[in-house]
Amino acid sequence: MKNTLRQMINDDIGFEDLTTNALISPGIKARSEIISRQSGIIAGVDVAKVIFKDFNLKCSSNKEDGDIISKGESILNISGSARSILTLERTVLNLMMKMSGIATLTSKMVEKARSVNENVKIAGTRKTTPGLQFFEKSAIKFGGGDTHRFRLDDCILIKDNHIALLGDLSLAIKKARKNVSFTKKIEVEVENLEDALLAANMGVDIVMLDNMPPNKVKLVITALKENNLRDKIIIEVSGGITPDNLLDYAATGVDVISMGFITHSAPSMDLSLEILH
Incomplete structure (x- = not known):
């Protein structure tokens, strides 16, 4: 799984995250969280943790895969290199959004x-x-x-x-x-x-x-x-x-x-x- 996830990240980055690297200095640290904008069944939490930790970011989860979530709830907390957080943001969200959508629809069915x-x-x-x-x-x-x-x-x-x-x-x-x-x-x-x-x-x-x-x-x-x-x-x-x-x-x-x-x-x-x- 790690190789697949790394390939996804590389496909998204290309040679570099041009915008982030132009604007954000290498040493800047940041804290962030992933939140839900709707209710449903969350999925992809463990996948996200693998990605973030593979890039030396600290990551803790407030929810686990298969949990019921409400709008506005915090799912993951991430801290470390601001550059890494911004670069990984879209790929992580895309995977979690897709997986959570499938989990939610499956639960309803x-x-x-x-x-x-x-x-x-x-x-x-x-x-x-x-x-x-x-x-x-x-x-x-x-x-x-x-x-x-x-x-x-x-x-x-x-x-x-x-x-x-x-x-x-x-x-x-x-x-x-x-x-x-x-x-x-x-x-x-x-x-x-x-x-x-x-x-x-x-x-x-x-x-x-x-x-x-x-x-x-x-x-x-x-x-x-x-x-x-x-x-x-x-x-x-x-x-x-x-x-x-x-x-x-x-x-x-x-x-x-x-x-x-x-x-x-x-x-x-x-x-x-x-x-x-």
Whole structure:
């Protein structure tokens, strides 16, 4: 993570922070704090501390990742080189704002879904920003959601394009079971009842109902129950799920609702860094 963060800083600085170096003498010290301009779930606190400490700044936190914050609350106190504080300001804020926005939206989606399905999990997807996957997925966790796969090596997920190339769902499942360790779960993405029953009968761990409307999801769950398969698998729904239709999906009784929305459409939280003297 440190290398990624250092690269972010270097990309922002270029050769130097021209304005700060022209105006602020090297020996000047300063104290500053990061405050919230709106309420929500804070995230990125530990990331910010890593950055500041890597530049020899003292940093203490008043809030921890996943805490509920109100408008005007102090989150971090930073002291040390004024030049370093000003140079790092924007990159730190951008990361914290993005992560806090994702955490806040995730928390709202979890609360909403569990109002009709108390055991359902809200999960992320792989619709993340390249290079920022770790930070965006971590933010989901801080918001009370499930990260789903962090990387491609976390579990088997057989998708439509895999099946298109092999030409057969059952063959895909057999090959996955043969070529991958038993320690890895197998998930299959399906778009119809027939494939859902096939995957469940073949003993996969998770069946993802992809781009399936809530009424069809209910039909699949009913069929799985009738075949004594429902309790043997995890049922996930994904594809086109937003705050507007979330309750409809949660009410079907699924186990997991994965939403790209919580990463690609989360508004950033408004945060600010203020110099105290």
